[in-house]
Amino acid sequence: MKRIVLAAACLIVVATVLxxxxxxxxxxxxxxxxxxxxxxxxxxxxxxxxxxxGPTRRFTAPLLDILDKAGxxxxxxxxxxxxxxxxxxxxxxxxxxxxxxxxxxxxxxxxAMTPWEVRRxxxxxxxxxxxxxxxGPLHFRPPYGRKLVVLPWVLARQDRTTIMWSVEPxxxxxxxxxxxxxxxHVIETTQAGDIILxxxxxxxNDSSRAxxxxxxxxxxxxxxxxxxxxxxxxxxxxx
Numbered sequence: 001m002k003r004i005v006l007a008a009a010c011l012i013v014v015a016t017v018l019x020x021x022x023x024x025x026x027x028x029x030x031x032x033x034x035x036x037x038x039x040x041x042x043x044x045x046x047x048x049x050x051x052x053x054g055p056t057r058r059f060t061a062p063l064l065d066i067l068d069k070a071g072x073x074x075x076x077x078x079x080x081x082x083x084x085x086x087x088x089x090x091x092x093x094x095x096x097x098x099x100x101x102x103x104x105x106x107x108x109x110x111x112a113m114t115p116w117e118v119r120r121x122x123x124x125x126x127x128x129x130x131x132x133x134x135x136g137p138l139h140f141r142p143p144y145g146r147k148l149v150v151l152p153w154v155l156a157r158q159d160r161t162t163i164m165w166s167v168e169p170x171x172x173x174x175x176x177x178x179x180x181x182x183x184x185h186v187i188e189t190t191q192a193g194d195i196i197l198x199x200x201x202x203x204x205n206d207s208s209r210a211x212x213x214x215x216x217x218x219x220x221x222x223x224x225x226x227x228x229x230x231x232x233x234x235x236x237x238x239x
Contacts (some may be wrong), residue, residue: 002010002157015041016189016193020080020182020194024101024135026049026145026146028145028164028165028166029151029164030050030151031108031162032084032148032152033149033152033153033155033156034131034152034153034155034156034160034161034162035072035160035162036152036160036161036162036163036164036196037161037162037163037164037195037229037232037236038163038164038165038166039165039166039191039193039194039235040193040232040233040235040236041196041236042235042236043192044191044192044193044225044235045192045223045225046192046222046224046225046226046227046231046232046235047167047190047192047193047194047195047196047214047219047224047225047227047232048074048075048166048194048195048196048224048227048228048229048231048232049072049074049075049196049198049215050074050075050076050077050101050163050195050196050197050198050228050229051063051074051075051077051198051199051200051201052077052103052157052197052199052201053078053079053082053199053201053202054074054076054078054079054082054086054108054200054201054202054226055076055083055089055090055092055093055201056082056086056087056089056201056202056204057086057136059136059201059202059203059205059209060086060089060092060093060198060201061092062209063200063201063212064092064093064098064215066097066209066212066216067096067098067212068114069097069213070131070166070216070217071225072216073097073098073227073228074099074226074227074228075098075099075100075101075139075163075228075229075230076093076099076100077099077100077101077102077103077141077163078090078093078100078101078102078103078106078125078129079103079106079107079125080102080104080106080107080121080125080126080127080128080129081105081107081123083128083129083132084128084165086132087128087132090128090129090132091132094117094132094133094134094205098099098228099136099137099228099229099230100129100132100134100136100138101138101139101140101141101163102122102125102126102135102138102139102140102141103125103140103143104121104122104125104142104143105123105140106123107118107143108143109144109146110142110143110146110147110150110151110152111146111147111148111151112150113150113151114150115150115154118150118151118154119154122154122155122158122160126138128198129197130154131163131167136230138214138229139160139161139162139163139229140155140160140161140162140163141162141163141164142219143186144155144160145164145165145179147162147186150185151180151214151220154211161233162222162230164195165195165197166194166195166198167186167189167190167194167195167197167198168197169185169198169208169211170182170198170199170208172185173185174203175199175208176204176206176207177204177207177208177209179207179208179210179211179214180211180214181212182207182208182215183214183215183218184218185220186211186215186219187212187214187218187219187222189220190198190219190222193232193235193236195229195232196215198211198212198215199209200212210215217230
């Protein structure tokens with residue numbers, strides 16, 4: 001009986017530790033090593049709009065068209081595999097003057113990856129983006145926002161900033177929430193210095209694409225300007 005109780009207690013401890021590690025890996029505002037930015041403290045009415053994944057043949061152009069018509073420069077976190085599969089789309093993002101970041105090679109969760117595999121994911125995605133002629137900074141955003149020990153350690157060794165976010169309507173509501181609801185959530189909750197996360201590269205992101213012009217118009221009506229992630233970081237560095 002004592003062995004059964006001890007085994008059960010051990011299982012509870014292990015489950016508790018695993019849950020704690022899982023929860024920590026998802027935190028937006030901290031990691032074990034290196035520099036992480038999820039927003040900045042500023043009195044200036046500026047926000048950074050970020051778009052994850054892609055490029056894709058069907059939906060990169062519509063996103064770029066929305067941003068172009070609104071005169072907004074965003075930060076795109078692209079995957080190396082998709083950049084290589086559709087370089088024309090990635091080139092269009094660069095040519096439109098948007099900032100580009102590294103979002104891994106194939107969007108696998110990187111929490112349990114070896115240091116070698118993390119470095120390979122970073123290196124090959126960097127190379128795919130640089131092949132487009134992009135010369136700007138290459139910040140990194142972890143797939144699904146997950147990071148624990150190895151990934152932040154490698155990023156810190158490379159003096160690389162992890163970019164997370166502070167406004168996430170698709171998770172706070174749902175990916176298929178009505179566009180008006182997604183937009184209202186962003187417009188009502190965004191504060192100066194926030195980093196907004198949206199997706200729009202796939203067929204399941206119809207609501208987000210439809211919400212994007214509403215978000216831009218609503219935030220501008222509140223007096224916000226849009227900057228890239230690097231511009232946002234520079235504001236904090238200048239304080």
